[in-house]
Amino acid sequence: MSTPSPASFPAPKxxxxxxxxxxxxxxxxxxxxxxxxxxxxDLQFHTDQIINHGYLSVDFFFMLSGxxxxxxxxxxxxxxxxxxxxxxxxxxxxxxxxxxxxxxxxLLPGL
Numbered sequence: 001m002s003t004p005s006p007a008s009f010p011a012p013k014x015x016x017x018x019x020x021x022x023x024x025x026x027x028x029x030x031x032x033x034x035x036x037x038x039x040x041x042d043l044q045f046h047t048d049q050i051i052n053h054g055y056l057s058v059d060f061f062f063m064l065s066g067x068x069x070x071x072x073x074x075x076x077x078x079x080x081x082x083x084x085x086x087x088x089x090x091x092x093x094x095x096x097x098x099x100x101x102x103x104x105x106x107l108l109p110g111l
Contacts, residue, residue: 013071023064029057 033054073085 019064019068023061026057026061026064029054030061033057 029051033051036051069089073080
């Protein structure tokens with residue numbers, strides 16, 4: 001069995017560690033927003049909450065995630081149909097979902 005030559009693989013794209021850090025900060029902000037949500041006296045508008053606009057981190061996280069997905073597929077948009085893109089995303093996301101749903105009854109049999 002022969003190994004493919006290195007020239008057959010495209011050069012890897014640069015990894016932006018700052019984007020991973022920003023996504024992590026956004027995720028932590030959402031968690032902290034929900035942790036301190038119970039301490040707010042103004043339950044409708046959350047004006048006195050410690051982390052007042054933590055819900056905006058969800059939008060920021062999704063925006064960064066969309067950029068990362070677009071950056072990962074930017075060299076394939078001309079060759080890929082919408083159906084192929086959806087299949088790739090479904091396979092990538094469904095694997096973890098299937099493991100979580102299928103593994104929980106095995107880990108927690110009494111529940």
